[in-house]
Amino acid sequence: MKKKWLLFCLIINTLSTFGQSKLIRSNWNLIFEENFDTYATVDDMSSKWRFDYPWGPTLVGNTSENQYYTKENIILNPDGTITFRAKKLSTPIVYEWEDATGLHSKKLDYTSGMIFSKQEYDNPCWAGNIGYTHGFFEMRCKLPKGLKTWAAWWLYSGPTEIDIFEAYDDKRGFASNNHDWHDPHTSCGNHFQKEFGDDLTNEYHNYGCVWTEDKIIMFFDDVEIWSSDRIGTTACPATLIANLAMIKGARIDSTDFIVDYIKVYKMVDPQLPFKTENAWTNNIIDNQKYANRKVSGKPGSIVQINENEIAYVKRDNTLGRFIKSSNNWVYSEIPFTYQNAQKINSNLVAAKNGNYTYYRGLDGKIHGFAFTNGNWSNFIVDDGNNATYSKINAAAGSMVVDLANNIFYRGNDNKLHKYSNANGIWVHTLISNTTSTNDLIAGNLVLNAANTIYYRGNDANLHNYNLQGSNYLHLNYSTFPKIEKSNYSLSGKELASLSQPFMLSYIEKGSLDLFYSFEQIVGLKNPIKITPTNENIRAKSNLSISSSSQIWYKGEDGKINFLKNENGNWIHQWPSSWDNKNPVLNASTDNIITFSDELMFHRSTDNFIKKIELKPFISPNPPCDVNDYTPDPLYRMSNINAEINIQETFKIFPNPSSERIFFEVPYLMGEKSEIRIINTTGQIILEKTVFGGNQSLDITNIEDGIYFAILNTNNKQSISKFIVKK
Numbered sequence: 221m222k223k224k225w226l227l228f229c230l231i232i233n234t235l236s237t238f239g240q241s242k243l244i245r246s247n248w249n250l251i252f253e254e255n256f257d258t259y260a261t262v263d264d265m266s267s268k269w270r271f272d273y274p275w276g277p278t279l280v281g282n283t284s285e286n287q288y289y290t291k292e293n294i295i296l297n298p299d300g301t302i303t304f305r306a307k308k309l310s311t312p313i314v315y316e317w318e319d320a321t322g323l324h325s326k327k328l329d330y331t332s333g334m335i336f337s338k339q340e341y342d343n344p345c346w347a348g349n350i351g352y353t354h355g356f357f358e359m360r361c362k363l364p365k366g367l368k369t370w371a372a373w374w375l376y377s378g379p380t381e382i383d384i385f386e387a388y389d390d391k392r393g394f395a396s397n398n399h400d401w402h403d404p405h406t407s408c409g410n411h412f413q414k415e416f417g418d419d420l421t422n423e424y425h426n427y428g429c430v431w432t433e434d435k436i437i438m439f440f441d442d443v444e445i446w447s448s449d450r451i452g453t454t455a456c457p458a459t460l461i462a463n464l465a466m467i468k469g470a471r472i473d474s475t476d477f478i479v480d481y482i483k484v485y486k487m488v489d490p491q492l493p494f495k496t497e498n499a500w501t502n503n504i505i506d507n508q509k510y511a512n513r514k515v516s517g518k519p520g521s522i523v524q525i526n527e528n529e530i531a532y533v534k535r536d537n538t539l540g541r542f543i544k545s546s547n548n549w550v551y552s553e554i555p556f557t558y559q560n561a562q563k564i565n566s567n568l569v570a571a572k573n574g575n576y577t578y579y580r581g582l583d584g585k586i587h588g589f590a591f592t593n594g595n596w597s598n599f600i601v602d603d604g605n606n607a608t609y610s611k612i613n614a615a616a617g618s619m620v621v622d623l624a625n626n627i628f629y630r631g632n633d634n635k636l637h638k639y640s641n642a643n644g645i646w647v648h649t650l651i652s653n654t655t656s657t658n659d660l661i662a663g664n665l666v667l668n669a670a671n672t673i674y675y676r677g678n679d680a681n682l683h684n685y686n687l688q689g690s691n692y693l694h695l696n697y698s699t700f701p702k703i704e705k706s707n708y709s710l711s712g713k714e715l716a717s718l719s720q721p722f723m724l725s726y727i728e729k730g731s732l733d734l735f736y737s738f739e740q741i742v743g744l745k746n747p748i749k750i751t752p753t754n755e756n757i758r759a760k761s762n763l764s765i766s767s768s769s770q771i772w773y774k775g776e777d778g779k780i781n782f783l784k785n786e787n788g789n790w791i792h793q794w795p796s797s798w799d800n801k802n803p804v805l806n807a808s809t810d811n812i813i814t815f816s817d818e819l820m821f822h823r824s825t826d827n828f829i830k831k832i833e834l835k836p837f838i839s840p841n842p843p844c845d846v847n848d849y850t851p852d853p854l855y856r857m858s859n860i861n862a863e864i865n866i867q868e869t870f871k872i873f874p875n876p877s878s879e880r881i882f883f884e885v886p887y888l889m890g891e892k893s894e895i896r897i898i899n900t901t902g903q904i905i906l907e908k909t910v911f912g913g914n915q916s917l918d919i920t921n922i923e924d925g926i927y928f929a930i931l932n933t934n935n936k937q938s939i940s941k942f943i944v945k946k
Contacts, residue, residue: 247494285370288328291333309330361427395411412446434449601639616762735759769784893931924944
């Protein structure tokens with residue numbers, strides 16, 4: 221391997237978050253496939269593969285690599301995979317070679333394995349030039365565990381080298397590089413680190429590269445991680461190479477580099493897209509991340525008032541809001557002094573007109589906030605009789621509100637109640653008109669546009685109350701499948717209009733891997749069965765429906781999942797660049813809300829609100845030799861790491877600090893500057909304008925961790941790293 225390790229430096233002012241594009245496999249024709257399952261012996265592989273370089277068994281001129289390659293270090297496994305396994309020599313050998321400058325030698329301590337393709341496919345540029353020009357090149361493999369082992373999957377033609385991955389000591393990460401070996405030699409590359417789940421040695425992943433006339437694009441599990449059009453490639457066939465290099469002192473007891481398959485594809489039609497234009501992003505909407513803005517852990521603590529406004533229960537049981545302004549979400553508080561009974565316990569619900577927000581108070585009664593004439597006021601929903609029926613059940617989903625501002629709720633008696641407002645007076649109605657305990661409510665309520673209320677009964681059957689004239693008719697759908705939990709949901713967007721289809725979904729009792737969906741405005745037809753493909757993606761939470769074609773939920777895998785109806789077939793997906801490999805985690809099973817098929821909100825593991833949004837993809841095309849691309853924080857292979865060494869240009873003290881940091885930058889004396897605090901995932905925690913060179917910042921609301929402070933003055937940037945420890 222011809223190698224040039226990149227100088228990884230951190231360019232803070234370019235940090236941002238991106239959605240990541242996915243490969244569209246339907247526009248690729250498979251032209252070469254190696255599954256390693258048709259050979260009786262390694263010798264049989266020699267029709268397709270060499271086991272060393274054409275110029276010798278080691279990479280001459282490279283002082284880092286300390287091995288020579290033999291076919292004895294290739295192992296065919298019974299499961300159809302192949303293992304590259306290095307061995308340490310009892311006595312090192314001296315390898316010699318001669319070139320135009322004379323005779324050379326180096327001492328080799330290991331033997332190892334490699335394969336070098338023999339396929340002739342595209343027209344050669346010179347005698348002996350074989351391989352493939354342009355296409356999609358893919359490998360599924362596990363990386364070796366040992367330190368100083370150097371696994372690689374790459375393409376090489378002489379002028380062009382494309383390193384799809386090089387895996388060295390960091391077994392959660394790898395490097396990808398593009399080299400042009402003309403004189404002068406130029407390179408472009410980036411490094412990625414997997415943050416969630418097992419490391420890259422414990423599970424198979426797909427590493428791929430699309431090579432076109434003007435760009436190379438690297439993919440991890442079919443998701444674009446970076447691209448480059450800055451370094452030219454020569455349109456000549458390149459060979460396929462996979463090898464396990466060894467560095468002196470390598471850990472020899474865990475060198476297995478295991479490959480499942482290697483494949484090569486050509487475009488079906490260059491005019492068709494080969495990757496998606498839109499991609500999911502997962503971003504926190506509050507970059508300040510103040511501790512007093514955290515979301516309550518109680519179910520039903522987030523509600524979307526409209527596409528541009530979120531209300532939520534804070535950990536002190538008061539109400540917080542975020543309002544979208546341009547592309548930012550601005551925090552605001554409702555100016556109100558809470559009495560204890562007025563604080564929020566659960567069941568936060570927004571009225572469909574956006575002017576009222578209801579909730580269960582700490583006193584067990586229904587309270588609300590009204591926004592009228594530019595002012596907020598708090599009120600209690602009560603008919604003045606102080607009866608037990610005025611209290612709402614604490615279970616999540618116990619209240620729904622219709623377009624006329626009527627409130628339907630599950631009382632502590634598990635019966636269905638209603639409050640309506642007549643000329644400013646709340647009037648109570650008991651809707652439940654049956655005496656059977658089977659008909660009592662045992663789950664959350666769903667309301668459609670015709671004011672039909674659905675729920676899970678005490679008998680685990682689907683029930684509803686349907687308005688007929690001035691009375692409500694009760695129905696028990698005893699012939700339908702039993703319901704496991706209170707897993708219905710209906711989006712507010714559908715509730716707003718009778719012309720849109722009503723959708724109701726739930727999970728079958730006793731069989732968590734089955735979903736049922738109803739799609740009809742009036743009445744119900746037999747349910748549509750939806751069967752997820754494996755048990756890890758079964759639902760662990762209530763379902764949230766964004767439209768008649770999309771169902772969201774938290775899965776058994778701990779990640780946010782969704783089912784999408786595509787031409788009558790329900791397809792499972794993760795709203796994640798890394799699919800099931802890197803999760804979008806949700807700390808609460810009942811705090812996922814959706815507004816549309818392209819937008820949903822959830823409570824993150826660190827108790828802040830995050831927004832998952834489908835938006836146009838921004839290509840991660842970083843400057844060459846600069847490690848400045850930060851993919852989306854929750855799905856990413858991240859190049860930003862708490863242990864990065866940076867060139868600090870000013871000092872912060874005390875460091876670590878718990879309450880306030882001080883910094884002194886002489887060249888800032890009298891100058892106006894912008895200071896920005898970011899965390900190791902690139903999220904902006906604090907921004908402030910400062911004057912002069914001696915400054916301090918209050919960090920009492922910043923959580924423990926490692927942070928970077930960036931000063932920008934007259935186009936000059938300074939950076940320092942500090943630790944918050946309380």
